Amino acid sequence: MSTSVHETITAAPAASCDAELAEGPWVFDLVPGYGPGASEDDVIPTPVVRPGQLPVAYQQMSDDELHARIRAAKETLGDRLVILGHFYQRDEVVQYADFVGDSFQLANAALTKPDAETIVFCGVHFMAETADILARPEQHVILPNLAAGCSMADMADEDSVEAAWEELMELYADEDQSELASVIPVTYMNSSAALKAFCGRHGGIVCTSSNASTVLEWAFERGRRVLFFPDQHLGRNTGKAMGVPEELMPMVNARKPGLGQDPQTLLDAKVLLWPGFCSVHKRFTVAQVEQARADHPGVKVIVHPECPMPVVDAADASGSTDAIRRFVAASSPGDVIAIGTEVNMVNRLAAEYPDRTIFCLDPVVCPCSTMYRIHPGYLAWTLDGLVEGEVRNEIVVPDEIATDAKIALDRMLAARPKGA
Known part of the structure; x- marks a missing residue:
């Protein structure tokens, strides 16, 4: 049986990006921020208090x-309960999930259990919000730890997006909108319910890393350009x-x-990017790709599209978490x-395919701090x-x-990824 990430960190905290990851997360629940392992580049907005609570007995x-x-x-609750687990959850939790997947898959999975009284979402806050929006009114959605937020999601707040939108509307006021709107708002799934509602009000859409290209095609059929938030890297790589x-x-x-740009640049633009990022995927570098190729001639490199563009360009392939899973499944022994x-x-993939050599580009053990x-x-x-x-x-x-x-x-749910 393979050693889980949690067991690795607990046994050797110094091998991780933050030794405090070895402690119980309840130690940090009431501390503002994203917890041990969070990027020092994360800007903590105000307010960001989603206090967790775990009784001392537990x-x-x-x-x-x-x-x-x-x-x-689980045995007592039976079909009255469904547990959703994101790919990034620790093994000790994800083993109990009825569905494991990326954000797009789990959004769909929640719809397949309309008779469940309760959906327990082992993920982060914006995911549980999405499940609640899509669930039936009488269903309950639970986030086991309310302190599980998302730094990327917090990088685009409703007031800032509204302010940027007003400036853009003023700049584009003279454009002919008889056939195409001046701009279509697209928010990544990793955003608050308020920003998803903003897109709903303004003719926009939500995307995931699985269907980002399909969504941008949808948006360009309706508008001259796209305002993409909060993740700049997914927007840039997809574009x-x-x-x-x-x-x-x-x-x-x-x-x-x-908005930090001259008017002509904004008029010429096709994709307007928001300055957000994922702390986990920002850690990956071209140097890591080069080191992997030097250490393992013939290695195949695949990265998530939340990585910076030079990293995506240096890799052999890029794709959503599920695309990465399928890439590995399609590989060969050895x-x-x-x-x-x-x-x-x-x-988890390395444990599932022991006849292949599978490793993380980042040699430092650093899980998503909020997951x-x-x-x-x-x-x-x-x-x-x-x-x-x-x-x-x-x-x-x-x-x-x-x-x-x-x-x-x-x-978003109608904009299914190609081949899905």
Whole structure:
């Protein structure tokens, strides 16, 4: 049996990007920020308090007792419960998921269990929000640890996007919009429900890394250009793959006069990029790709499109978490594969395909700091609550936001990736 990422970090904290990852996440639940392992480049917005809460009794339980409680609760709840687990979750949690996948797959998976009373989403806050928007009104959605947020999602707040939109509308006011709108807003799944609602109100759409190119094609059929937020790298890499020149994909910054660009640049633009990024995928570098090729001649390198463009260009392939999984599945015994994505997923693929050499491009063990906030203790506590008739850590999106957000999400669900 392979060693999980959590076991590796616990056994040798110094081998990780932050030794504090070896501690229980409840130690940091009430501390503002994203927890141990977060990028020092992350800008913590105000407010960002999503306090977690785990009773001391659960903090002190042994792993064996926590797992016994989870198994017992699942058996008791039966079909009334569905657990969704993102690819980036730690093994100790994802083993209990009824569905494991990327954000697009899990958004669809939640719809296949309309009779489940409760959806427990082992992921981060924006994912649970999405599940609540798509769920039936009587279904409950639980996020085991409310402190599991997303630094990328927090890099685009509603006020800043609204301010940028107003400036763009003023600049594009004289354009003929009889056939095409001046700009279509596209938000990555990694964003708040409020920004998904913004897109729903303004003729826009949500995308995932699985269907980003399909979504941009949808947007260009309706508008001259796209405002893409919050992840600049996914927007830039997708645009480039579709043939959009880099000079037509300027960055806009709502905190700078004129959005940080001259008017003509904004008029000529095809994709307007927001200055957000993923802390995990920003860690990958061209030097790491070159080192992998030097150490393993013939290695195949695949990275996530949230990585910076030079890294994507240096790799052999790029794709969503599920595309990476399929890339590995299509490989042959004896192949050597270097992967640029979150280490829990890479570690799991290496265990699933022991006849291949599979490793993470980043030699430092550094899981997604917010996905890592979901620990078996939180899952056991929330499931025990359901057995006792109490819904703990429920995520509820207000109706006035959910209505518009669902419009943009339904467009996303209809924009299925090619070959899906």
